[in-house]
């Protein structure tokens with residue numbers, strides 16, 4: 001079994017980027033959603049992405065952004081992967097010429113296989129809890145809503161933290177996990193000790 005990839009999302013400060021990289025994160029997420037307390041500006045994001053060494057993926061998170069808005073970010077910030085966390089269609093996600101993952105907001109009644117069929121060109125499907133404000137809510141959802149043997153690369157998110165990530169990885173066996181709130185001391189402010197413990201938890205679950 002391959003090791004579970006780890007994305008840390010919603011970074012706003014250089015020291016948090018350095019801590020995530022040092023402790024072994026595979027991907028770092030930057031939020032370009034103006035309503036998020038973790039939102040970064042274009043110049044700020046460019047400076048943070050410049051801190052990433054090779055083989056740590058820069059991810060840009062968008063929620064129902066206009067095409068021109070995403071393109072303006074991409075002109076200045078070398079993002080390697082896009083994360084669409086709103087109600088974007090497959091065609092809207094595809095228009096930027098970058099690989100992307102598409103978030104499904106999980107609650108009773110959501111059929112992940114059907115959702116996945118609507119997003120055939122996404123590199124993977126991210127599952128998050130349904131919350132007001134689209135995401136970053138620190139809320140878990142019922143993992144049994146994820147069908148057994150789901151065939152796309154699955155990114156598990158939603159309320160993960162050091163206390164539940166071992167069980168989450170063992171039960172769901174996702175391709176990757178994504179965390180924001182669970183490794184923070186305040187919204188947008190990451191805690192290096194929590195990042196280290198979270199990553200150690202994933203590695204422990206990987207065995």
Ligand SMILES: O=C(O)c1ccccc1N[C@@H]1O[C@H](COP(=O)(O)O)[C@@H](O)[C@H]1O
Pocket residue numbers: 009010029031033036037038061063085126128133134135136137138139157158159160178179180181182
């Ligand atoms: O982080 C945000 O502020 C955010 C805003 C809007 C949409 C998504 C957002 N973050 C993503 O939400 C999930 C779950 O985060 P959490 O760990 O429960 O806080 C995760 O994929 C973040 O990338």
